[in-house]
Amino acid sequence: MAGMTLIVRTISRLLFPFMFLLGVYIVLHGHLTPGGGFPGGVIIAASIIMLILAYGIERAEAKMSFLNAEILDAIGGTAIVLLGLFGILLGFYFLQNAPAYPIGEAGPLFSAGNLPLLYIAVGIKVTAGIVLIFYAMSRFREKE
Amino acid sequence: MNYIIAMLLITLGFYCLLIKRNLIKLIIGLSVMTDGIHLFLISMGYREGGIAPIAFGEWLKPPGFAARAVDPIPQALVLTSIVINICILALALSLTIFAYRHYGTTNLSKLKRLKE
Amino acid sequence: MTHAPILAIVLMVFGAFLTPVVGISARKLGLKRAREYFVIALMLAELALVLSMFKQVWGGQVLTYKLGGWQPPWGIALAVDGLNMFVAMVVAGMGLLVAVYSYVYMERDTGLDQFYTLFFLTMGGMMGVTLTGDIFNLYVFFEIMCISSYALVAFRRKWDSIEAGLKYMIVSSFGTSFILLGIAFLYGQAGSLNIADLIQKLEGISSSNLIVPLSLFVAGFGIKIAMVPLHMWMPDAYQAAPSAMAALFSGATATVGIYAMIRVVYILFGAFAIGITFATLGLVTMVLGALMALAQRDLKRLLAYSGISQIGYILLGIGLGTVLGVQGGLFHLFNNAIYKTMLFMIAGAIVYRVGTSDMDQLGGLWKNMPVTGTLFAVGALAISGVPPFNGFASKWTIYVAGIEAGRPVFTIIALITSALTLAYFLKALNSIFLGQRPKHLSDVKETPLPMMFPIMLLAVLCVVFGVLPQLGIDLVRPAQEAVMNSSGYISAVLGGA
Numbered sequence: 151m152a153g154m155t156l157i158v159r160t161i162s163r164l165l166f167p168f169m170f171l172l173g174v175y176i177v178l179h180g181h182l183t184p185g186g187g188f189p190g191g192v193i194i195a196a197s198i199i200m201l202i203l204a205y206g207i208e209r210a211e212a213k214m215s216f217l218n219a220e221i222l223d224a225i226g227g228t229a230i231v232l233l234g235l236f237g238i239l240l241g242f243y244f245l246q247n248a249p250a251y252p253i254g255e256a257g258p259l260f261s262a263g264n265l266p267l268l269y270i271a272v273g274i275k276v277t278a279g280i281v282l283i284f285y286a287m288s289r290f291r292e293k294e
Numbered sequence: 295m296n297y298i299i300a301m302l303l304i305t306l307g308f309y310c311l312l313i314k315r316n317l318i319k320l321i322i323g324l325s326v327m328t329d330g331i332h333l334f335l336i337s338m339g340y341r342e343g344g345i346a347p348i349a350f351g352e353w354l355k356p357p358g359f360a361a362r363a364v365d366p367i368p369q370a371l372v373l374t375s376i377v378i379n380i381c382i383l384a385l386a387l388s389l390t391i392f393a394y395r396h397y398g399t400t401n402l403s404k405l406k407r408l409k410e
Numbered sequence: 411m412t413h414a415p416i417l418a419i420v421l422m423v424f425g426a427f428l429t430p431v432v433g434i435s436a437r438k439l440g441l442k443r444a445r446e447y448f449v450i451a452l453m454l455a456e457l458a459l460v461l462s463m464f465k466q467v468w469g470g471q472v473l474t475y476k477l478g479g480w481q482p483p484w485g486i487a488l489a490v491d492g493l494n495m496f497v498a499m500v501v502a503g504m505g506l507l508v509a510v511y512s513y514v515y516m517e518r519d520t521g522l523d524q525f526y527t528l529f530f531l532t533m534g535g536m537m538g539v540t541l542t543g544d545i546f547n548l549y550v551f552f553e554i555m556c557i558s559s560y561a562l563v564a565f566r567r568k569w570d571s572i573e574a575g576l577k578y579m580i581v582s583s584f585g586t587s588f589i590l591l592g593i594a595f596l597y598g599q600a601g602s603l604n605i606a607d608l609i610q611k612l613e614g615i616s617s618s619n620l621i622v623p624l625s626l627f628v629a630g631f632g633i634k635i636a637m638v639p640l641h642m643w644m645p646d647a648y649q650a651a652p653s654a655m656a657a658l659f660s661g662a663t664a665t666v667g668i669y670a671m672i673r674v675v676y677i678l679f680g681a682f683a684i685g686i687t688f689a690t691l692g693l694v695t696m697v698l699g700a701l702m703a704l705a706q707r708d709l710k711r712l713l714a715y716s717g718i719s720q721i722g723y724i725l726l727g728i729g730l731g732t733v734l735g736v737q738g739g740l741f742h743l744f745n746n747a748i749y750k751t752m753l754f755m756i757a758g759a760i761v762y763r764v765g766t767s768d769m770d771q772l773g774g775l776w777k778n779m780p781v782t783g784t785l786f787a788v789g790a791l792a793i794s795g796v797p798p799f800n801g802f803a804s805k806w807t808i809y810v811a812g813i814e815a816g817r818p819v820f821t822i823i824a825l826i827t828s829a830l831t832l833a834y835f836l837k838a839l840n841s842i843f844l845g846q847r848p849k850h851l852s853d854v855k856e857t858p859l860p861m862m863f864p865i866m867l868l869a870v871l872c873v874v875f876g877v878l879p880q881l882g883i884d885l886v887r888p889a890q891e892a893v894m895n896s897s898g899y900i901s902a903v904l905g906g907a
Contacts, residue, residue, distance in 0.1 A: 184346075186373075188373060188376075188377050192380075217434065220430050220434070221430075221431065221434075223427075223430075224427050224428065224430055224431045227423075227426075227427035228424070228427050228428065231420055231423065231424045231427065234420065235420070238413055238417075283384045286388070287384075287387070287388060287391065304591070311580070311584060317576070320580055324580070324583055324584070324587070327587055328587050328590075331587060331590050331591050331594060334591070334594055335590075335594045335597075338594060338597065338598045367597070367603070368594075368597070371546055371593075371597075374546075374550060375590060378550070378553045378557070381557055382557060382579070382583055385557060385560055385561060385579065386576075386579055386580075386583075389560075389564055389572055389575055389576045389579065390576070392564075392567060392572045393572050393573065393576055396568075396569040396572055397569070397573075
């Protein structure tokens with residue numbers, strides 16, 4: 151898939167950090183503001199896909215290959231399961247929040263136990279998943 | 295009012311799924327129908343004069359946060375359901391790409407080679 | 411172990427996440443079959459986990475598990491009673507046997523990393539549907555199971571798999587969106603999502619309000635279990651899926667679909683009043699499945715239609731509503747899982763060795779595959795309800811239940827359908843194994859041993875449950891008591907610590 155014109159490439163290069171930052175903000179503040187892992191992950195993936203569309207998929211595959219995206223995906227998923235099992239190790243239930251993780255009060259960023267950690271893992275997984283879907287769909291062209 | 299629009303969306307999506315023949319239109323119809331269901335779910339959680347169910351410090355203080363907030367459960371249901379529908383959409387589009395390559399058309403009624 | 415319910419689900423999902431990593435590292439390190447061993451090891455651990463819950467639930471106790479420590483009805487709870495346990499055992503057992511079978515069957519396909527990932531996701535979805543006590547959780551896991559099965563049907567990426575997968579996907583997504591709408595209505599009426607809580611709250615609501623959710627649920631789950639008139643997708647999907655997966659779908663996924671139907675429609679709505687509608691639908695399904703199967707030329711399509719017919723038997727048994735009817739229906743569910751999986755595995759063995767499942771091109775394979783032929787005969791006799799096998803025991807229970815419930819017409823039609831089943835299976839047996847052998851089949855070898863082992867095990871189970879039907883009835887009795895009497899379930903989930 152070839153890239154696009156100079157205007158599109160310049161603007162997307164300028165916009166990318168802001169979109170990425172917005173996505174990371176939504177993921178990290180999932181326990182305070184609406185959003186969380188899923189929409190934040192989709193926005194991060196959208197910013198990456200915007201770059202892929204502008205520059206062409208060959209350059210993107212040189213930077214982050216299919217394999218790396220799969221491994222990132224597996225890391226995200228395994229992190230979710232491990233965070234849940236952490237509660238079991240301490241003697242409580244699966245995905246237990248209150249006594250197993252430090253909760254803090256409602257408001258500041260470092261609070262609410264395992265919610266931010268879970269959202270970060272979900273964000274990584276959703277990002278990797280959507281980028282993988284995009285890679286897989288665009289490979290159809292080269293396959294046959 | 296919301297319920298009427300939700301039912302309208304569901305009916306439109308349903309009609310589209312039953313009548314249309316093009317695969318892409320079927321997928322869009324499915325998406326519209328699930329959007330209607332989501333709208334229905336969220337509007338069911340509405341409470342008159344309610345506030346958003348965010349446990350922000352200032353909103354938490356007045357008594358009866360639980361009594362004033364809009365119901366957050368349908369919102370969680372809809373979030374999960376939207377994610378599930380992303381997966382279905384991705385899978386359906388991939389299968390449509392394959393079907394186009396094999397059959398040369400996206401017309402559902404042409405896909406009848408299996409019926410013997 | 412008290413954490414067994416959640417670990418049974420988590421283990422499958424964990425396996426799904428780790429399979430690509432195991433596959434990639436196995437290729438890098440040069441260990442050829444590490445991925446398959448990993449899969450089989452995880453399935454063995456899963457079966458061990460499920461059986462560890464067996465002892466407690468057998469005595470009538472309901473195992474509950476609060477996710478995250480939140481008290482139901484505000485939190486999600488997993489609840490395992492007799493019915494759940496029964497279905498979970500069937501699912502875990504069939505999963506293990508299909509995993510052993512796929513060790514050899516799938517070795518000629520590429521992309522096996524994705525295959526096993528999807529397999530684990532389907533198993534995880536099935537265990538989730540079986541073990542959960544919350545209706546939205548049931549929907550989410552049901553969707554996970556359905557989406558993975560869409561991808562598995564279309565796995566081989568040939569034209570027939572894609573077509574079947576696409577049709578299956580559109581019809582089945584339609585069905586699951588009905589289920590979501592039903593949950594929306596139910597939540598609006600009752601205000602809770604926990605099944606035990608809903609049973610309590612729905613008793614106070616008049617039945618005219620509940621018609622819409624009930625019909626939505628019946629339509630949604632009916633599409634999944636291929637109840638007539640919603641069965642259109644099933645023959646295409648089963649014909650195009652790899653046979654190992656067709657075995658898993660007909661054995662485990664259909665069982666889980668029927669379990670979800672029982673749990674939501676019967677236990678939740680207490681809808682024994684609509685039982686007669688169910689029994690009639692079951693009757694129609696049964697007869698239609700058998701009639702369509704008579705006309706089939708392809709072995710896998712024939713098996714798919716006969717699967718539809720057997721599901722009709724199960725619906726008939728459960729729809730009758732009496733103790734004997736529900737016992738017969740659940741026992742038939744168990745038997746259906748056993749012999750349907752076995753028959754699809756045999757069809758897969760034939761495809762593996764010969765390359766086609768079209769019965770017109772086969773013939774005289776008895777000389778090449780004597781053991782497979784014998785096992786096919788065992789399966790055919792079992793599914794038709796011939797005496798020393800398990801099909802007879804469960805069908806006899808359903809016949810007696812039909813007469814006992816005052817509807818001898820149902821029994822007569824069921825008997826005629828059994829005769830039809832025997833007819834088309836004998837026809838299949840004849841055209842595949844007996845008769846003239848075409849020239850190009852003269853050097854077909856016997857089925858490989860790892861594929862033969864699950865088939866033989868299932869055949870042994872057919873004989874065991876046929877000769878000792880009391881064992882089957884004892885197995886089913888806690889499940890049947892759980893279906894008809896849910897007060898223990900409610901008090902365990904809502905009142906438990």
